[in-house]
Amino acid sequence: MRILVLNWRDLAHPAAGGAEVYTEQVLRRWVAAGHQVTLFAASVAGRPAVEMADGYRVIRAGNRFTVYREARRWWERCGRGSFDVVIDETNTVPFLAHEWVDDGARTVALVHQTCEEIWHHNAPPLVAHLGRHALEPRWLHRLASSPVLAVSESTRDALARFGARDVTVVPEGFEPPSQSRLSPKEDRPTVVFCGRMVSYKRPWDVLRAVQNAHRELPGLQLWMIGGGPLLGKLRRARPDGVEFFGRVSEAVKHDLMARAHAHVSTSVREGWGLVVTEAAALGTPTIAYDVPGLRDSTLAAGGVVVPPSPDALARWMVDLLPAWQSQSFEPLPYGGAHSWDEVADRLLDAVLTQARVPAVSVGLVAA
Amino acid sequence: MKISFVVPTRNSGRTLAACLGSLRSQTHAEVEIVVVDNGSTDATVAIGERFADQVLQWGPERSAQRNHGTKCSTGDVVVFIDSDMVMEPTIAADIARTFEASPATGALVIPERSFGDGFLAHCRELEKSLYVGDPAVESPRAFRRELIEDLGGWDENLTAAEDWDLADRTRAVATVGRVTSYIWHDEGRIKLRATFAKKRYYGRWIDQYVSMHADSNTKFARTALVRKPGALLRHPVLTAGLVALKATEAAGLLLGVRDSRSASPAGSSSAGASRDSRVA
Numbered sequence: 001m002r003i004l005v006l007n008w009r010d011l012a013h014p015a016a017g018g019a020e021v022y023t024e025q026v027l028r029r030w031v032a033a034g035h036q037v038t039l040f041a042a043s044v045a046g047r048p049a050v051e052m053a054d055g056y057r058v059i060r061a062g063n064r065f066t067v068y069r070e071a072r073r074w075w076e077r078c079g080r081g082s083f084d085v086v087i088d089e090t091n092t093v094p095f096l097a098h099e100w101v102d103d104g105a106r107t108v109a110l111v112h113q114t115c116e117e118i119w120h121h122n123a124p125p126l127v128a129h130l131g132r133h134a135l136e137p138r139w140l141h142r143l144a145s146s147p148v149l150a151v152s153e154s155t156r157d158a159l160a161r162f163g164a165r166d167v168t169v170v171p172e173g174f175e176p177p178s179q180s181r182l183s184p185k186e187d188r189p190t191v192v193f194c195g196r197m198v199s200y201k202r203p204w205d206v207l208r209a210v211q212n213a214h215r216e217l218p219g220l221q222l223w224m225i226g227g228g229p230l231l232g233k234l235r236r237a238r239p240d241g242v243e244f245f246g247r248v249s250e251a252v253k254h255d256l257m258a259r260a261h262a263h264v265s266t267s268v269r270e271g272w273g274l275v276v277t278e279a280a281a282l283g284t285p286t287i288a289y290d291v292p293g294l295r296d297s298t299l300a301a302g303g304v305v306v307p308p309s310p311d312a313l314a315r316w317m318v319d320l321l322p323a324w325q326s327q328s329f330e331p332l333p334y335g336g337a338h339s340w341d342e343v344a345d346r347l348l349d350a351v352l353t354q355a356r357v358p359a360v361s362v363g364l365v366a367a
Numbered sequence: 368m369k370i371s372f373v374v375p376t377r378n379s380g381r382t383l384a385a386c387l388g389s390l391r392s393q394t395h396a397e398v399e400i401v402v403v404d405n406g407s408t409d410a411t412v413a414i415g416e417r418f419a420d421q422v423l424q425w426g427p428e429r430s431a432q433r434n435h436g437t438k439c440s441t442g443d444v445v446v447f448i449d450s451d452m453v454m455e456p457t458i459a460a461d462i463a464r465t466f467e468a469s470p471a472t473g474a475l476v477i478p479e480r481s482f483g484d485g486f487l488a489h490c491r492e493l494e495k496s497l498y499v500g501d502p503a504v505e506s507p508r509a510f511r512r513e514l515i516e517d518l519g520g521w522d523e524n525l526t527a528a529e530d531w532d533l534a535d536r537t538r539a540v541a542t543v544g545r546v547t548s549y550i551w552h553d554e555g556r557i558k559l560r561a562t563f564a565k566k567r568y569y570g571r572w573i574d575q576y577v578s579m580h581a582d583s584n585t586k587f588a589r590t591a592l593v594r595k596p597g598a599l600l601r602h603p604v605l606t607a608g609l610v611a612l613k614a615t616e617a618a619g620l621l622l623g624v625r626d627s628r629s630a631s632p633a634g635s636s637s638a639g640a641s642r643d644s645r646v647a
Contacts, residue, residue: 290453295384304389305388305389307453307482307551308482309482320394
């Protein structure tokens with residue numbers, strides 16, 4: 001099988017995130033299973049335009065805005081006729097492959113999450129309103145005529161709101177940390193937050209909740225793991241009982257997460273929320289805001305979702321932490337997610353059963 | 368003391384997982400969850416089966432679903448929860464402690480606060496915060512099993528104001544206490560048009576409720592709204608939004624009452640009225 005994957009970034013991109021890890025893990029396994037895989041992504045400073053990585057070919061062109069046009073051009077020049085299936089991996093902006101793949105190859109879209117509220121956290125106000133209320137609905141409505149794969153129920157529901165009818169949920173993957181022995185829990189009630197210190201993860205909400213909870217749980221301490229543009233400001237606020245670790249190695253991160261009694265997550269929205277799965281694998285339950293994505297991962301991992309407000313988070317911490325301190329939680333190896341081997345298999349099955357020959361090439365064949 | 372939570376649902380997929388998840392993570396050990404669905408076509412039943420001890424099908428309306436839930440549950444206490452509510456983890460423990468400490472108390476009020484998206488949801492949050500502690504608005508939700516069975520459960524002839532009706536009948540025969548843990552009520556995104564249509568639908572039962580209860584006028588006055596002017600003055604913008612929201616609701620109720628008076632028999636009017644409200 002000859003597979004082309006379109007994604008705006010590859011794992012070598014400095015801003016690569018969860019979606020890129022997902023792509024890399026899956027593509028590597030598809031290659032090992034004997035498929036011929038090509039990934040098209042935006043160019044990265046210092047990396048060649050064509051490169052082999054883990055057995056698949058990476059082609060890079062364009063920047064974050066022009067990568068969509070470049071993908072189409074590359075298709076016109078070199079791509080047409082050399083693939084059996086094209087996967088349009090959508091991060092806010094779709095490649096809309098089903099509108100221009102015209103050689104009879106089948107297409108399917110893969111969506112990790114919709115952007116929606118996140119626009120207001122990542123773009124200046126005017127652009128955010130334009131993006132959220134004009135651009136994204138238009139893009140997703142156009143994508144809706146293609147078959148779509150979504151990584152969570154929440155993403156499927158969001159796509160349905162934009163008119164997508166043919167959406168299949170595919171599993172999220174996870175590699176359990178290879179720690180043989182987990183560190184013992186802290187003596188003081190301890191909460192850990194792990195994520196980039198950026199606006200849409202709402203680290204200020206965690207700080208406020210912990211400050212509120214402090215009145216009733218005087219010993220409460222909070223560990224903030226992760227770097228990001230807000231880190232300096234958060235540090236300068238010097239809240240009581242809060243320690244900032246910045247960016248740390250995986251081993252340190254896992255150690256801290258395993259020693260805490262609860263993990264908290266307060267994002268505006270996530271595709272799945274792998275950090276929740278990770279905490280569960282380390283024997284630490286999560287208290288998360290009830291928002292798309294976090295809802296899926298937290299409930300799958302046996303955690304608790306709360307109304308998205310610092311007051312609510314504080315109430316739940318005060319009520320649950322004393323009980324959780326005396327209770328031990330068995331680590332859940334996959335915490336509601338699945339092994340990458342299984343994800344690669346099931347994603348390929350879903351691609352094979354869901355991908356369709358788009359209307360443009362059907363018209364061509366008929367003509 | 369075993370606490371049974373009865374949750375009537377109908378296409379409640381949006382909020383049900385958070386609701387049932389909060390019941391499953393109660394600190395009290397003996398908790399039973401009974402979901403009584405009424406022909407949902409979304410993920411409601413699947414979510415129910417994941418979290419609840421029993422998922423039943425019953426109809427035709429909320430009161431009947433709740434009574435059926437009471438009958439099928441086994442706890443010493445029955446608590447009626449809506450599918451858009453999220454319970455703080457200590458609610459069941461609080462209820463058990465309060466009932467054990469005061470054997471004379473037959474039912475308990477659980478205070479509510481609301482949350483949701485957008486400006487109107489914040490207005491509603493302000494409104495609900497004014498009602499906390501006002502017996503004219505708050506209805507008991509937790510009942511000792513003997514009491515709810517003696518009362519004959521919810522009045523299945525009422526589809527709106529059934530909670531006031533039950534509250535009145537409870538207060539006539541038993542002491543009503545309260546707990547300190549809160550219920551968080553998910554208002555979602557409030558839309559004026561939908562609010563108007565809903566109130567117009569409820570308005571059709573008001574005449575019937577009034578004819579059953581002589582002192583019911585106090586229920587509609589909502590004096591709590593003006594009894595704490597300080598809270599309103601502190602939030603002038605939210606207050607303005609709240610005025611608009613309440614005006615819309617009042618208009619909907621009045622039109623609903625008019626619908627019920629102009630159309631008789633009441634049964635045949637229901638289809639027409641709901642169609643009207645969508646047009647409105």
